[in-house]
Amino acid sequence: MLSAHERVYRPWPGVLAGHRAYLLPEISGVGLTLHEGGTPLVAAPRLGSRLGIDLHLKVEGQNPTGSFKDRGMVAAVAGAMAGGARTVVCASTGNTAASAAAYSARAGLKCLVILPAGAVSAGKVAQALVYGARLVPVRCGFDRALELARELAARTPAVLVNSLNPLRLEGQKTAAFEVASALGGAPDFLVLPVGNGGNIRAYWLGFQQYRRAGLIDRCPRIIGVQALGADPLVRGEPIAEPRTRATAICIGRPAGWNGAMDAIRESGGTVLAVDDSQIFAARDLLAADEGVFAEPASAAAAAGLACLAERGAVPCGSTVVLVLTGHGLKDPDAVLERACLPPVVEPEFPAILAAAGDGGAVDDPGI
């Protein structure tokens, strides 16, 4: 038997316990966790040197359900538990559904998810199903699905756990705390994708709270990236039928519009849009350069950063944190539908060698 002294492994306690001192008391004491948060800030030296910056990746895909949504969801579901709720409801482009389903399973609550039919990736639907949520696919986009979820929460005792629920941002702001502690201060720039506009505001709240507490002496400039075709904040007007392959940010009327624009303005940042082909190129580069696989919405932030660095808007030598909001495995079709798998060969050595050599995969066969 290992003695207590030898049991050196101490897991990160999760968002509520790990950041207790900086969270609202009404949730910080609720013992709900899947050990979300505490994600690594991974140095990205190859991609960083291409862009001439000191680049770090906040890898939120390492959360329990594979996206940053877990930080906010543990807080929102803890709030629902504390308030005696039995059911939570959300509209979702996928990651909110996966996370709400997981945390309500953990908490013993029922979970109802309104999904824009056909606009959610397979991995995310599979997660919500397995965690036992009740799924209601609706013939509409995310914006209408959110209206319906709000109406349901207004007319029934179910608690809305979309980012309109302020506890979501309360949980999500903890990512800013972790970035600041990992770097020993704020970066010069923080770059992240923007869909409904909750997360960008949450980061801004988190950095401001740490500055007020005297833990950091300044806040970063915050740069939001949208997908061209789903870029209402860039255009300055809502988009009735948003379109992008980056389904997690396919939103035309962000509920968090004002909060997102405030975060950008107050931090001295900006918002820009990149197209789907830039998104896929950035995803592939991130994976090949750094070994980190992010879903398309997250790769949008990488593509936006590359644009700004090329324009000189992010000066050489700046410290930059790129938030990779979701794991690439959430949406394997986004890879496979564009890739060409090599032909199957016979299980004979010469065939293998020929196939491997064609791709240049074998440096020096020595035969």
Ligand SMILES: *Cc1c(COP(=O)(O)O)cnc(C)c1O
């Ligand atoms: C939800 C989500 C976003 C967008 O976050 P908002 O708070 O809606 O702006 C970006 N990327 C991924 C992977 C997401 O799941």
